[in-house]
Amino acid sequence: MTLLNTYIGTSNHGFAQYAQDELRKLFPTTKFTLLVPTEVFIFHVPDETVDVIPTLMENEPIFLRHLQPVHQEWELTRTDGDLANLTEWMRNAYREGLFSLGDKIATQIRKEERADVPYAPFEIKAAIDEILVSECQAEPVVRYADHIISVYISAKKLFVGISKPQENLSDWSGGAIRFMKEEDQISRAKFKLLEAEQRFGIDFSIARKAIDIGAAPGGWTSLLLERGLKVTAIDPAALNPRLLGNPLLTFLKKNAGDVKLRDNEFDLLVCDMSWDPRQMGRLVADLLYGLQSGGTAIITVKLMHKKPFQTVRDILRIFEDSLFLLKAKQLFHNREELTLYLQKI
Ligand SMILES: C[S@@+](CC[C@H](N)C(=O)[O-])C[C@H]1O[C@@H](n2cnc3c(N)ncnc32)[C@H](O)[C@@H]1O
Structure with missing residues (x-):
């Protein structure tokens, strides 16, 4: 099933309800489903709503740390069939022009703790990268990508979408930006x-x-x-x-x-x-x-x-x-x- 105007939103732990309040103000009939309590949620803006991403980029919610589109979702089978679904979706995305030959592509994979699947995130990334290189002549990168493929594994479902980094509000997976801790760093602040x-x-x-x-x-x-x-x-x-x-x-x-x-x-x-x-x-x-x-x-x-x-x-x-x-x-x-x-x- 191809989805329109469905996204996964992430806020800091304890602040999802405020992010949702802000989204509701921008898009009043938005529907929400929690994935990780107080932190990660799916939101669906009515299909006919246009310019969702430009609206969000212009009126960036305070508490929405990260946004990733959901273009397709599947019930988890917990078998290699999940990886096959993902790679097939990627081939289609390439055919449909969602990314192009030679693009730099970052793949970000998030997995909930309670998602009990027999494959590790790095195996998913390896499968995706292989297709990117061999079939799309794309370049897998970590930063400064042209597009980000975002995979999210919940307890029951697998979600995938592709977007430009700036459309995600942060080009770090889930908006969790990391800095190297210096040995003699004075404070975490x-x-x-x-x-x-x-x-x-x-x-x-x-x-x-x-x-x-x-x-x-x-x-x-x-x-x-x-x-x-x-x-x-x-x-x-x-x-x-x-x-x-x-x-x-x-x-x-x-x-x-x-x-x-x-x-x-x-x-x-x-x-x-x-x-x-x-x-x-x-x-x-x-x-x-x-x-x-x-x-x-x-x-x-x-x-x-x-x-x-x-x-x-x-x-x-x-x-x-x-x-x-x-x-x-x-x-x-x-x-x-x-x-x-x-x-x-
Ligand atoms: C969270 S710490 C700051 C950490 C600092 N930004 C860092 O990077 O190490 C807050 C500081 O504010 C100071 N502070 C609180 N009230 C103050 C006031 N009225 N005038 C000046 N400093 C104050 C406290 O003494 C404390 O050292």
């Missing part, structure tokens, strides 16, 4: 800023001078120093001593409410205070005179009381005279929080 840099397409190295509010132990500060920025780090807690001798760093070991900045001193402001969002918002708002017009702000917002949309609205109201929202996104490395990407007015 660094991954959040690395992910924001990628996801929002920011080039930190073109900024000159950053302020990091709530900087300790210093993961974000270390990344900005690596990108060549001068950084003013503010935190009453200690920064990792390895950072302290860096000539690009100024450390103010203070509460952010007690610091004085120069007007328009910074072109980048980052804040990862992990604090009550409204108090954090007011504290940051009081320091925004230090950020020049056009400057960038990256701010994590803790979702303490699980009313995420209200929390975002409240924060944006606090910032409304000074900051313009470019994007709000719950990143893979955000836990009970989301990340705002803003620009100084």
